[in-house]
Amino acid sequence: MGIALGVVAVIVIIALIFFFTKKSNSASSATELEGRSDSTAPKGATATTASSADTHVTSSLDDSGDIAQAEETDQTSDSDADSKSEKESEETAEGVRLDETAEQTAAQNLKAARRERKLQKLRQGLSKTRGGLVSKISELFKGKKEIDASLLEELEEVLITSDVGAKTTEWLLEMIRSALDKEELKDSDAVWALLKQEIKHALKIKASPWNFDSDKPFTIMVVGVNGAGKTTTIGKLASQFTEDGHKVVLAAADTFRAAAVNQLEIWGRRTDSEVVKPAKEGADPSSVVFDAIKKAQETGADIVIADTAGRLHTQAPLMEELKKINRVMGKAHENAPHEILLVLDATNGQNALQQVKEFGEALSISGIALTKLDGTAKGGVIIGICHEYKIPVRYIGIGEAKDSLRQFDVDDFVDALFIQENEQEMK
Ligand SMILES: Nc1nc2c(ncn2[C@@H]2O[C@H](COP(=O)(O)OP(=O)(O)OP(=O)(O)O)[C@@H](O)[C@H]2O)c(=O)[nH]1
Numbered sequence: 001m002g003i004a005l006g007v008v009a010v011i012v013i014i015a016l017i018f019f020f021t022k023k024s025n026s027a028s029s030a031t032e033l034e035g036r037s038d039s040t041a042p043k044g045a046t047a048t049t050a051s052s053a054d055t056h057v058t059s060s061l062d063d064s065g066d067i068a069q070a071e072e073t074d075q076t077s078d079s080d081a082d083s084k085s086e087k088e089s090e091e092t093a094e095g096v097r098l099d100e101t102a103e104q105t106a107a108q109n110l111k112a113a114r115r116e117r118k119l120q121k122l123r124q125g126l127s128k129t130r131g132g133l134v135s136k137i138s139e140l141f142k143g144k145k146e147i148d149a150s151l152l153e154e155l156e157e158v159l160i161t162s163d164v165g166a167k168t169t170e171w172l173l174e175m176i177r178s179a180l181d182k183e184e185l186k187d188s189d190a191v192w193a194l195l196k197q198e199i200k201h202a203l204k205i206k207a208s209p210w211n212f213d214s215d216k217p218f219t220i221m222v223v224g225v226n227g228a229g230k231t232t233t234i235g236k237l238a239s240q241f242t243e244d245g246h247k248v249v250l251a252a253a254d255t256f257r258a259a260a261v262n263q264l265e266i267w268g269r270r271t272d273s274e275v276v277k278p279a280k281e282g283a284d285p286s287s288v289v290f291d292a293i294k295k296a297q298e299t300g301a302d303i304v305i306a307d308t309a310g311r312l313h314t315q316a317p318l319m320e321e322l323k324k325i326n327r328v329m330g331k332a333h334e335n336a337p338h339e340i341l342l343v344l345d346a347t348n349g350q351n352a353l354q355q356v357k358e359f360g361e362a363l364s365i366s367g368i369a370l371t372k373l374d375g376t377a378k379g380g381v382i383i384g385i386c387h388e389y390k391i392p393v394r395y396i397g398i399g400e401a402k403d404s405l406r407q408f409d410v411d412d413f414v415d416a417l418f419i420q421e422n423e424q425e426m427k
């Protein structure tokens with residue numbers, strides 16, 4: 001019995017051992033399975049069988065999902081941002097283009113407005129001459145379709161009385177007659193157009209440009225009769241040259257009048273130009289100009305402008321005095337004077353033509369400045385001067401203000417002069 005009990009006890013113990021061993025094995029295989037599922041099971045399945053490790057994995061998956069999404073979002077927002085910034089830069093570029101275009105348009109408008117103002121002033125400045133010459137011609141042609149001999153006679157009278165000059169008048173009429181003979185002129189409008197074209201042609205005389213950069217100093221000898229406007233023209237020229245950045249020396253070679261020297265000194269102060277004066281009243285004018293050129297050479301000035309007398313208060317004839325100045329300038333600088341500018345007062349009409357002749361006999365006049373066009377109906381003289389003497393008009397004076405000395409532009413001048421009354425009203 002004792003042995004039987006012992007056997008039963010051993011069996012029970014063995015059974016218990018077997019039972020517990022089996023349980024422990026199944027527990028470890030469950031863990032194994034769970035561990036394996038980490039790597040193989042689909043995300044959702046793993047997430048449902050949550051363990052601490054699973055939670056981490058899931059969270060990391062969630063994170064990566066988020067990251068992916070974030071990346072996606074980032075990428076989307078990046079590409080959004082890219083396209084936005086692209087769009088913005090396109091818009092900016094477009095804006096810059098628009099700004100540039102607007103600026104260009106504004107600059108062009110400003111330029112056009114300035115030019116229009118200048119032309120307007122020129123038209124105003126020429127209003128008296130227009131009244132004397134062009135309006136009369138226009139009046140002649142008004143309503144007339146036929147160009148006959150009597151109309152040509154009337155035209156001749158208008159041209160002569162407007163100081164165009166006999167020779168130039170004859171030349172213009174000849175031109176019209178020959179065009180009529182060739183049946184090239186249909187009506188008065190055609191005559192008007194021909195006149196305008198031929199006058200432009202006569203005024204367009206080739207002039208060598210003033211070059212201030214080579215062969216310094218560039219020297220200008222200014223001559224003309226008493227009161228023509230020499231000193232004023234010199235002052236206006238000095239003003240333009242210094243505004244353009246050139247250094248100017250003025251020579252006060254009208255030595256017999258203290259007032260003439262003073263007048264030039266005032267312009268010297270106004271334009272910041274040095275003025276070389278005579279040592280005493282009545283000193284030799286040519287020595288003043290010589291000293292002025294030497295001064296310009298010493299100081300590196302670009303331009304020397306010499307004022308001269310219109311009438312001498314001595315026994316010496318004016319032309320001899322001017323010839324001497326011309327010679328002495330050549331001693332101070334081998335190419336001087338580079339320009340001999342004859343100043344003519346347009347109000348002198350036919351006398352201005354005579355002055356070109358007289359000064360031209362003594363000196364080699366290279367250019368003309370025609371002043372006071374604003375105050376006369378005799379501006380037609382300019383056509384005669386150019387046609388007869390072939391000397392270029394470089395400047396015209398249309399007022400007393402500093403900016404009233406204009407470089408002569410033939411097209412602007414003729415267009416401003418030949419504007420018809422109805423056109424004028426429209427401007
Ligand atoms: N309206 C008008 N007046 C002008 C013009 N140019 C000069 N004048 C005036 O003409 C007058 C004579 O000018 P000046 O420069 O002294 O003449 P100038 O030739 O030097 O005279 P002299 O020294 O006596 O030989 C002055 O009152 C000037 O203001 C112009 O284009 N228009």
Ligand SMILES: [Mg+2]
Pocket residue numbers: 230231232254260307
């Ligand atoms: Mg003078």
